[in-house]
Amino acid sequence: MGTAGHIDHGKTALVKALTGIDADRLEEEKRRGITIDIGFAHLELPGANGDSLRLGFVDVPGHERFVRNMLAGIGGIDLVLLVIAADESIKPQTREHFDICRLLSVRQGITVLTKSDLVDRDTLEVVRLEVADFIRGSFLDSSQAPMIPVSTISGAGIEELKRALLDIVAKIPARDSTNIARLPIDRVFTMKGFGTVVTGTLISGAVHREDELEIFPCGQGVRVRGIEVHGKPADEAVAGERTALNLAAISTEQLSRGMMLAPPGILRPTTRIDVDLSLLVSAKALKNRARVHFHSYSSETIATVTLPGTKQISPGETSFAQLQLAEPLLLLPDDRFIIRQFSPVVTVGGGIVLENLPLVRPQKASEYLKILKALSGDPVLARIELTGARGLPVAEAVFRTGWRLEQIIKAAAALPQVARMGESFILKAAIAAIEKEMLSTVDNFHRQNPLLPGISKEALRSRFPRVSQDVFTRVFDGQVTQKRLEMAGELVKLPGRGVVMKDEEAESQKLIENAFASAGLKVPAMKEVLSGLKIDKARAQKIITLLLRDKILVKVSEDLLFHKDALNELRRLIATQKAKTARIDVAQFKDLTGVTRKYAIPLLEYLDRERVTRRIGDERIIL
Numbered sequence: 001m002g003t004a005g006h007i008d009h010g011k012t013a014l015v016k017a018l019t020g021i022d023a024d025r026l027e028e029e030k031r032r033g034i035t036i037d038i039g040f041a042h043l044e045l046p047g048a049n050g051d052s053l054r055l056g057f058v059d060v061p062g063h064e065r066f067v068r069n070m071l072a073g074i075g076g077i078d079l080v081l082l083v084i085a086a087d088e089s090i091k092p093q094t095r096e097h098f099d100i101c102r103l104l105s106v107r108q109g110i111t112v113l114t115k116s117d118l119v120d121r122d123t124l125e126v127v128r129l130e131v132a133d134f135i136r137g138s139f140l141d142s143s144q145a146p147m148i149p150v151s152t153i154s155g156a157g158i159e160e161l162k163r164a165l166l167d168i169v170a171k172i173p174a175r176d177s178t179n180i181a182r183l184p185i186d187r188v189f190t191m192k193g194f195g196t197v198v199t200g201t202l203i204s205g206a207v208h209r210e211d212e213l214e215i216f217p218c219g220q221g222v223r224v225r226g227i228e229v230h231g232k233p234a235d236e237a238v239a240g241e242r243t244a245l246n247l248a249a250i251s252t253e254q255l256s257r258g259m260m261l262a263p264p265g266i267l268r269p270t271t272r273i274d275v276d277l278s279l280l281v282s283a284k285a286l287k288n289r290a291r292v293h294f295h296s297y298s299s300e301t302i303a304t305v306t307l308p309g310t311k312q313i314s315p316g317e318t319s320f321a322q323l324q325l326a327e328p329l330l331l332l333p334d335d336r337f338i339i340r341q342f343s344p345v346v347t348v349g350g351g352i353v354l355e356n357l358p359l360v361r362p363q364k365a366s367e368y369l370k371i372l373k374a375l376s377g378d379p380v381l382a383r384i385e386l387t388g389a390r391g392l393p394v395a396e397a398v399f400r401t402g403w404r405l406e407q408i409i410k411a412a413a414a415l416p417q418v419a420r421m422g423e424s425f426i427l428k429a430a431i432a433a434i435e436k437e438m439l440s441t442v443d444n445f446h447r448q449n450p451l452l453p454g455i456s457k458e459a460l461r462s463r464f465p466r467v468s469q470d471v472f473t474r475v476f477d478g479q480v481t482q483k484r485l486e487m488a489g490e491l492v493k494l495p496g497r498g499v500v501m502k503d504e505e506a507e508s509q510k511l512i513e514n515a516f517a518s519a520g521l522k523v524p525a526m527k528e529v530l531s532g533l534k535i536d537k538a539r540a541q542k543i544i545t546l547l548l549r550d551k552i553l554v555k556v557s558e559d560l561l562f563h564k565d566a567l568n569e570l571r572r573l574i575a576t577q578k579a580k581t582a583r584i585d586v587a588q589f590k591d592l593t594g595v596t597r598k599y600a601i602p603l604l605e606y607l608d609r610e611r612v613t614r615r616i617g618d619e620r621i622i623l
């Protein structure tokens, strides 16, 4: 529970009257009689069915100069006590704090008219009407939330307030303690005998003794040595509780307000967020590229606002916006934030984080918004849709939704339109589109390259830059298994497709092959062969390449090609020769094969390479 309200309206006195605890803990606060930084207190009340209810209080300063401290404390609250002094009624920070509560979507609260002892009945009634007007239509509207006059001097109204608290607490749903734990740090100090201690309101999940946690945004790991909840040692803290953690392996200098603790290795800080941004009616229009102060939970930084497709947000309007943060913060979808004008610093608006990993340029916002609208409905599906053909890696799904891995896997498995491909989720429709495009890419390749047997896998991969390697490999393998694609050596082809020759090309291929086959080892000069063909040189070159690829022709040296049959015959000759002699020289080779020296040397070198012979001096050993 948080307090809210103008300076000196009796927030701290009220917390003390309820809990017996003075939340002003600083010496300067006591001396000046004002609250400077947030303070804490707690209260046990008997619950409805005999159990006891523990309420944690965050008491905030009302002074306008300390609104940023107020913001650091108010982020984790479930309900608010809006404190308005009956002798002063609504003042500037009454408005500002109330605006902040609404922008942060605080849903429950009680309006407390303090200092009722200082005014007469009639004045109290006037203030009551004034305040009722002020809160009309909000979460504090008299139709759903009580307004209670109290005096901390006489004690009037305090018991009634406690009863109202019990009623209202029953209406507040428990926070999800099975979720990923997040603790925004609001205080850091050293405790004698313990070392480093941080405190905060645990906004989700649970923390146990000996848990390993990560500090955001710096990424350092820490271990939880001890836990206190509302000032008492505990084995665990659960969502909603005021939590103090004694941390091992870190000094206070490495920690500060605004950092956040969460389980290690699964979340990521971000500097760019897509948001739903609301501007207060009292604010000036917010221009594209405006710089603002950004507050979320206990953190604070500077943000630049981009408004895709619009020049400004008018007072009272809500719009899609993209924020560039000066420092990285751990933010998850649905996190609330406040923006304050750069100078002079006043609260001007706030909103909800939609995306912590914006994928699309803001220019494409309209298309993007349509999908984002579905976010609150089914965040897992929405993000799978947003990633399209790329697919959503499972690990990325965790930090983009803030859901636990098991939860996401379960949710995705229940979605009939979603498939899991290795470590990614992807829409079945997206897979179908990739399959189709893959087949048509190979088909087009065949059409454009009739003399090539297929496309290389790398070339095919490069046509799908937005598809992750994981998804590509699986879709591709699937197509091969289903025999829609085939591998021809290193190349990818459609079944039944490959080299297609026109009649004269096929005829030329025959001619070339025959010319080489009939020449045996006395191969013809290439020029001679080509001059007898009906096709141009480039085509003929391709045909020769094909014959080489199919190993019908074999390249023995840079300008000597032989038919495979001729070379096989040569091997046979050498084998028979081996029966007679283990060695052969160039002259003997020439006699044996009937070739000239011009051919003999390259052929012998070829045989050496093929390990049919081995050269020793001027002779060869037949192996």
Ligand SMILES: Nc1nc2c(ncn2[C@@H]2O[C@H](COP(=O)(O)OP(=O)(O)OP(=O)(O)O)[C@@H](O)[C@H]2O)c(=O)[nH]1
Binding pocket: 005, 006, 007, 008, 009, 010, 011, 012, 013, 014, 033, 034, 035, 036, 060, 061, 062, 063, 114, 115, 116, 117, 118, 150, 151, 152, 153
């Ligand atoms: N007469 C009377 N005085 C009160 C009552 N509640 C608070 N006060 C006095 O009002 C002054 C301010 O009270 P605080 O509780 O410090 O006010 P606050 O709202 O916490 O002030 P900040 O934290 O600085 O914003 C103190 O002198 C209190 O004694 C009340 O019910 N009746």
Ligand SMILES: [Mg+2]
Binding pocket: 011, 012, 013, 034, 035, 059, 060, 061, 062
């Ligand atoms: Mg105070």
